[in-house]
Each structure stands twice: as C-alpha cells, then as structure tokens.
C-alpha cells in the first residue's frame with residue numbers, strides 16, 4: 001500500500017476509541033472514528049477505509065447489522081471488538097464475515113499487530129476491496145463483481161469498454177488519468193485504437209450516467225490530460 005492505510009473504528013466507548021486511535025496513529029495508520037452504528041455505516045461509505053474495527057454492542061445500528069452491510073458491498077477486513085466473548089459469539093461473528101475477533105478487555109498493542117497482519121494478507125491477495133460503490137446517496141452505483149451500473153436504482157447498459165473506463169476512474173476518485181493511462185489501465189495494451197477513442201467512449205458514457213452532460217458530476221475532464229472521477233461519497 002502506497003498511502004497510509006486507513007482504519008475506521010466504530011465504537012461507542014470514547015475511552016477505547018481514544019486509546020486505540022493513539023496506538024494506530026503511532027503505528028502509521030490514518031484513523032477515523034464513529035460512535036454509533038449509523039454514523040459508522042455513513043463513515044464507511046464515505047471514507048472507504050482499508051479496515052474496520054467494529055464493536056458489536058452499538059447504539060442505533062448493531063455491529064452485526066453493520067458487518068452484514070459492509071460484507072454486502074465489500075470484502076474490507078473487519079475486526080470485531082466486543083465484550084461478548086463466548087465461543088458461540090465468536091462463531092457467529094466469523095459467520096457474518098469478520099476476519100478477526102478480539103474480546104474486551106484487550107491489549108491495543110496486540111490489536112495493532114493483528115491489524116497489521118490482516119492488512120498484509122489483504123494486500124497480498126489483490127484487487128478492489130469494494131465491489132459495490134455508490135455515490136450521492138445511491139444516484140450512481142457501480143458493482144465491479146456483477147459488472148453492472150445503476151442510475152437511481154435502474155440498471156443502465158454500458159459497453160464493456162465504457163464500463164472498464166468508468167470502473168477504472170471510479171476506483172481512484174479525483175485521481176487524474178491521462179488518456180494513455182486509461183487505455184493501458186482500463187482497456188489493455190492490446191487495445192486497438194487511438195487516444196481520441198477514449199474521448200468518444202467518455203462522451204457516450206456521460207450521456208448514460210450524467211444528468212447534464214454539459215455539467216458532468218462523475219466523469220470530469222482534466223484539461224490537457226484526460227479525465228478524473230468526481231462525485232464524492234455517500
């Protein structure tokens with residue numbers, strides 16, 4: 001991982017959050033915290049963390065529900081943090097898709113070591129952690145596993161090249177891609193076409209996903225270079 005991995009802590013006990021945050025920052029992570037399940041889900045969708053530390057007993061939306069929601073759209077590692085320590089609790093936590101399970105009281109140092117080990121494994125196994133990405137409260141949804149795109153819930157039909165360009169841009173919001181990069185990253189080196197071909201794919205793509213192609217929200221032009229994905233989180 002080139003950038004500092006980001007960790008989302010969802011936990012309603014501020015003392016635990018503060019202690020864990022200090023250890024994680026010290027270990028070189030970027031840290032965000034949410035103090036109830038609903039805020040945790042919103043923060044997860046917006047920040048797209050590399051790993052989630054999730055308390056089970058949370059106000060508003062329980063940790064089990066939140067874990068299920070996270071698993072619906074991604075395989076981002078989840079470490080469950082909880083006072084429930086019976087074998088049954090652990091088994092059901094793993095059944096929900098948790099990657100690890102830590103029982104309170106716990107050692108922050110040990111938790112940091114576990115997080116590091118999980119992230120090493122996750123980065124070794126490759127591609128996108130998120131298979132479903134949504135923007136603007138569901139206005140646009142891209143599912144890279146099913147290879148579908150939805151606009152306000154309705155599936156729209158993209159050509160394979162349009163899909164690849166969109167998925168490539170959306171995988172790194174705000175990063176500017178040159179046309180050449182888009183060709184090699186999205187379309188492949190054996191792509192038979194010119195840089196201008198990218199422009200015509202983008203034109204068609206915009207007509208399908210943008211409300212106003214003159215003022216695009218998602219596929220933005222980077223003058224003199226290429227394109228970037230805008231649109232923000234949520």
Ligand code: CA
Pocket residue numbers: 011012013055056057058
């Ligand atoms: Ca709690």
